[in-house]
Amino acid sequence: MNLHEYQAKQLLARHGVEVPGGQPCTTANEARAIAEKLFAEGQEMVVLKIQIHSGGRGKGVFKDGFKGGVHLCKSSEDVHKKAKAMLGNTIVTKQTGEAGRQVHTLLVASGEKIVDEFYLAVLLDRETSQPLIMASREGGVDIEEVAETNPDAIVKLQVDPLLGLQPYQARNLAKALGLGGKLIHSGAKLIAGVYRTWWECDATMVEINPLCIIESPNGTQKIAAVDAKISIDGNALHRHKDIAEMRDLNEEAELEVEASKFDLNYIKLDGNVACLVNGAGLAMATMDAIKHYGGEPANFLDVGGSASTEQVTAAFQIVLKDPNVKAILVNIFGGIMNCNTIAEGVVAAAQATQLKLPLVVRLEGNNVVAGRKTLADSGLTLIGADSMAEAAQKVVAEAAA
Amino acid sequence: MAILLKPDTKVLIQGITGSFGGRHTQLSLEYGTQVVAGVTPGKAGQTFEDTVPIFDGVAEAARETGATASAIFVPPPFAADAILEAVDAGLELVVAITEGIPVRDMIEVKAAITGSATRLIGPNCPGVVTPGTDEDSHGGCRIGIAPGYIHKAGDIGVVSRSGTLTYEAVWQLTCNDLGQSTCVGIGGDPVPGSTHLDIIKLFNDDPDTRGIIMIGEIGGSAEEEAAEWIKANCNKPVAGFIAGTTAPPGRRMGHAGAIISGGKGTAEAKIAAMEAAGISVAETPSQMAEALMKIL
Structure with a gap:
């Protein structure tokens, strides 16, 4: 589960990480009020940032031509004007795709004077099954780009999960980033806080980019998380009720939200061949087979290991809501499940949804002969296939016809 | 054995x-x-x-x-x-x-x-099956949720991150009269108890295993690590398949561990590493047994 920047900063602040002051809002009037307060506290600049689950916000362009999802403002009137231009508007960034994303929330925060920028992230190192802290002297830029152009700028630190991050490790990392004097201590404190946020919130990823040395008007410097991105392990939400409430359904595709209600794993893609498959690996392999034979999958859909009639019906309803779909492939390996039960489910679902599109069904496994007979006797014009390859070829041909 | x-x-x-x-x-x-x-x-x-x-x-x-x-x-x-x-x-x-x-x-x-x-x-795995020699492979040891009857006792080892894709491979083997020594589902989570490599080492040392099918998917680098070891050490023919060539980056494809992140863990990289190690990689999931039979 992905969080918004303002939510990420709330979690970080709770774990002792310094973040610039500010608040989220959903109206231009609120934005102005927050900005007025920040200016009254002595801030010279206020930054206005759209809150969407996508990178590249600053360089994004709104559908009405308004440029940029991040703005530095010198007056609360300017904040109000820009907030009005962005709220409810749809922005396209390099990560949103052409459809773009509608803006519902803004973060109004102090526009700090930035002296230097770094990168800091905590993630799981899958090779060692241990937490990994990654830091870079080059902040504010894409870390993958740094990894390619200047890999020496990246410092990695493995953490023993049973001991946790030790203070000396955090100090060494701060030093490796080039921090000196008192900033070694505040840097180490921040790094420790970021690690604790990752661990205690069951995050899969915490990314601070940029991590900044900021300077207040009186010249004192401190280190703070100026931007933040956090993803949470969805399997751990049962122990984080507060974080579970941060889920923003506006940021998730409507059909994916609908699918999750039926315990279906659905991901919408851009092609026109829909597929319904049991098991994640088989579902991916089915998409690959469609592509291999010249088609484009419209979705990933795992109906689960047991593929009940209710789930199969819901799955049909969901893929049929995608207007691009021209043909459907059902690929079920009925291991424990009786293939005849699955066949009955497919027939019921096709009837319930008054299916008009070509339907290719490949069933294999337990009691498959009876299952194939049920399909053949159903009166539905469906196309049978014995292997995945055959099924993929047939469905691609149907979608192209 | x-x-x-x-x-x-x-x-x-x-x-x-x-x-x-x-x-x-x-x-x-x-x-x-x-x-x-x-x-x-x-x-x-x-x-x-x-x-x-x-x-x-x-x-x-x-x-x-x-x-x-x-x-x-x-x-x-x-x-x-x-x-x-x-x-x-x-x-x-x-x-x-x-x-x-x-x-x-x-x-x-x-x-x-x-x-x-x-x-x-495991976790998040279908389990382990050592097929028996009775009808429908009964008389074997089945731990987990795999359908027993698709198996057949024999000398091919199967290791996979996916459940139904394992059944698919096992069924293809059985239909081609190739039995299995043991079939191991290592699971689709990002922190697995055992990796492909752990299991392939066991198969390599098992005198009753003649060939191996290794099934992987996007995410992590376990398949690459196994391929590297196979290239240098494995004395048995290995065939394989990787699911997720069409998976979009940054999305979790059903399994918690099936995600391409930061450009890492792509199917292309895994297939390239496997081919470089001399593993016979199936082009489609229908050809997993075939890919092994070509090199047995």
Whole structure:
């Protein structure tokens, strides 16, 4: 589960990480009020940032031509004007795709004077099954780009999960980033806080980019998380009720939200061949087979290991809501499940949804002969296939016809 | 001889009184597996289907019945505890079927059991099957949720991160009259108890395994690591398949571990590494057995 920047900063602040002051809002009037307060506290600049689950916000362009999802403002009137231009508007960034994303929330925060920028992230190192802290002297830029152009700028630190991050490790990392004097201590404190946020919130990823040395008007410097991105392990939400409430359904595709209600794993893609498959690996392999034979999958859909009639019906309803779909492939390996039960489910679902599109069904496994007979006797014009390859070829041909 | 499980391995089931665990225990019993004990805290003294005694804890269940392997069907919030209990009881093999265990729990479990004598398979896996020689491969040892009848006793080892894709490969082998020594589902989570490489090393040392099918998917670099080792050390033919060529980056494809992140873990990179190691990679999932038969 992905969080918004303002939510990420709330979690970080709770774990002792310094973040610039500010608040989220959903109206231009609120934005102005927050900005007025920040200016009254002595801030010279206020930054206005759209809150969407996508990178590249600053360089994004709104559908009405308004440029940029991040703005530095010198007056609360300017904040109000820009907030009005962005709220409810749809922005396209390099990560949103052409459809773009509608803006519902803004973060109004102090526009700090930035002296230097770094990168800091905590993630799981899958090779060692241990937490990994990654830091870079080059902040504010894409870390993958740094990894390619200047890999020496990246410092990695493995953490023993049973001991946790030790203070000396955090100090060494701060030093490796080039921090000196008192900033070694505040840097180490921040790094420790970021690690604790990752661990205690069951995050899969915490990314601070940029991590900044900021300077207040009186010249004192401190280190703070100026931007933040956090993803949470969805399997751990049962122990984080507060974080579970941060889920923003506006940021998730409507059909994916609908699918999750039926315990279906659905991901919408851009092609026109829909597929319904049991098991994640088989579902991916089915998409690959469609592509291999010249088609484009419209979705990933795992109906689960047991593929009940209710789930199969819901799955049909969901893929049929995608207007691009021209043909459907059902690929079920009925291991424990009786293939005849699955066949009955497919027939019921096709009837319930008054299916008009070509339907290719490949069933294999337990009691498959009876299952194939049920399909053949159903009166539905469906196309049978014995292997995945055959099924993929047939469905691609149907979608192209 | 097979790996991990022999037909007469004594198995206990943690979470035997749950509906999912109970159903698959029944199927394992029908398959001929020696299920000798169940564990559900607070239900000691009861029996499962009038035949399998239930205990409060793993240590006493193992002590009383001689079980050396465990299958875990415990719900996700309690599964890490169940794994640690089984390891602490000194079992040789623990197979965690449970899907949805928090990653942090598995990071802790993996760190805690490093150096112990127990081998952990899973979590989020279909389990392990060593097929038997009776009709429909009955008489074998089945731990987990795989359909027994698709198997056939033989000398091909199968290792995979995916459940139904494993069944697909096994079924293709059986239909081509190629039996299996042992089929191992290592699971789709980002922190697996055992990796492809761990299992391939066991197959390589097993005199009764003649060839290997290795099935992977996007995410992580376990397939690349296995391929590198195979290139230098494996003396048996290996065929493979990688799912997820069409998966969009940054999206979790059903399995918690199936995600391309930061440009890493792509199907292309895995297939390239496998081909460079001399592994016969199937172009489509329908050709997994075929890919192996070409090099046997």
